[in-house]
Amino acid sequence: xxxxxxxxxxxxxxxxxxxxxxxxxxxxxxxxxxxxxxxxxxxxxxxxxxxxxxxxxxxxxxxxxxxxxxxxxxxxxxxxxxxxxxxxxxxxxxxxxxxxxxxxxxxxxxxxxxxxxxxxxxxxxxxxxxxxxxxxxxxxxxxxxxxxxxxxxxxxxxxxxxxxxxxxxxxxxxxxxxxxxxx
Amino acid sequence: xxxxxxxxxxxxxxxxxxxxxxxxxxxxxxxxxxxxxxxxxxxxxxxxxxxxxxxxxxxxxxxxxxxxxxxxxxxxxxxxxxxxxxxxxxxxxxxxxxxxxxxxxxxxxxxxxxxxxxxxxxxxxxxxxxxxxxxxxxxxxxxxxxxxxxxxxxxxxxxxxxxxxxxxxxxxxxxxxxxxxxx
Numbered sequence: 001x002x003x004x005x006x007x008x009x010x011x012x013x014x015x016x017x018x019x020x021x022x023x024x025x026x027x028x029x030x031x032x033x034x035x036x037x038x039x040x041x042x043x044x045x046x047x048x049x050x051x052x053x054x055x056x057x058x059x060x061x062x063x064x065x066x067x068x069x070x071x072x073x074x075x076x077x078x079x080x081x082x083x084x085x086x087x088x089x090x091x092x093x094x095x096x097x098x099x100x101x102x103x104x105x106x107x108x109x110x111x112x113x114x115x116x117x118x119x120x121x122x123x124x125x126x127x128x129x130x131x132x133x134x135x136x137x138x139x140x141x142x143x144x145x146x147x148x149x150x151x152x153x154x155x156x157x158x159x160x161x162x163x164x165x166x167x168x169x170x171x172x173x174x175x176x177x178x179x180x181x182x183x
Numbered sequence: 184x185x186x187x188x189x190x191x192x193x194x195x196x197x198x199x200x201x202x203x204x205x206x207x208x209x210x211x212x213x214x215x216x217x218x219x220x221x222x223x224x225x226x227x228x229x230x231x232x233x234x235x236x237x238x239x240x241x242x243x244x245x246x247x248x249x250x251x252x253x254x255x256x257x258x259x260x261x262x263x264x265x266x267x268x269x270x271x272x273x274x275x276x277x278x279x280x281x282x283x284x285x286x287x288x289x290x291x292x293x294x295x296x297x298x299x300x301x302x303x304x305x306x307x308x309x310x311x312x313x314x315x316x317x318x319x320x321x322x323x324x325x326x327x328x329x330x331x332x333x334x335x336x337x338x339x340x341x342x343x344x345x346x347x348x349x350x351x352x353x354x355x356x357x358x359x360x361x362x363x364x365x366x
Contacts, residue, residue, distance in 0.1 A: 001326065013204075021197060039300075064207065070297060108341075112295045114249050141215070164294055
């Protein structure tokens, strides 16, 4: 079976700071036409920051699309300063938490919602984090509170619905698998 | 610390089949103003369909935002026919795989990318699936191939990058945790 769709036309409807919206007209494998609504996003890096006593740092923040506060792992989108996703991960770890580490290890990468968006996420872990010497300024429109949580505390936050985004659910499961596999 | 942002104005820039785009002007906790680019999405249901011999059914399909084929668990967006997310899950399981089950069990729910979208996903598991008596028609613009995979085969597909979306990564990790915890 052939799957590929052929792009007939592309219209850029919106060019924003966070995302772009494009409408494609495509030709399907059966030669019929269809319309695809596509969000273009630069991608993002997310970090699982572990303290030396085995807690992970979560960021509490307002998420306007949801009109509520969430607990998430630190993350931020790639920008023109970043040669690699890891560059963005180092910066966001510093900006959002004030911590750094000896190294970042890539855990996995994934697309957040490939039905309508090309946003890719790179998930890193940072072990034995320590305070940075010089913290980078946070984004001016970001207000954050940090929470170092044990795995059990984090699982409770998920049950309570405070941890509720895909990347942080993936990070939590990775953490649980790592704990089990190291036993 | 106060986190809440106050909505000053909302502009709907695009109303589509899959998603809407809204631009909000908000007042931040420090009284400054900021702009939020927000994708409104009806939400989606996803299913982990297990055969009686312990394989999960994956759907191979073209994802135009990525311009490539992926292996994902069956999923589809909620629409006006659905009183609940579970209604959408039953329909998508039937439409995309031709299987049904005695029951669906909610595994978890999450937001795919709360920085810019309100899309929520409900993830169900369906055990001991069996062929439906009457399969619903697939969406006219969907071309799918089914793959029943063992956990090890699925993990290999993830390493190869064919399994690469957040909901399917979450499903795979849930599966691995369930296998470990039942041992």
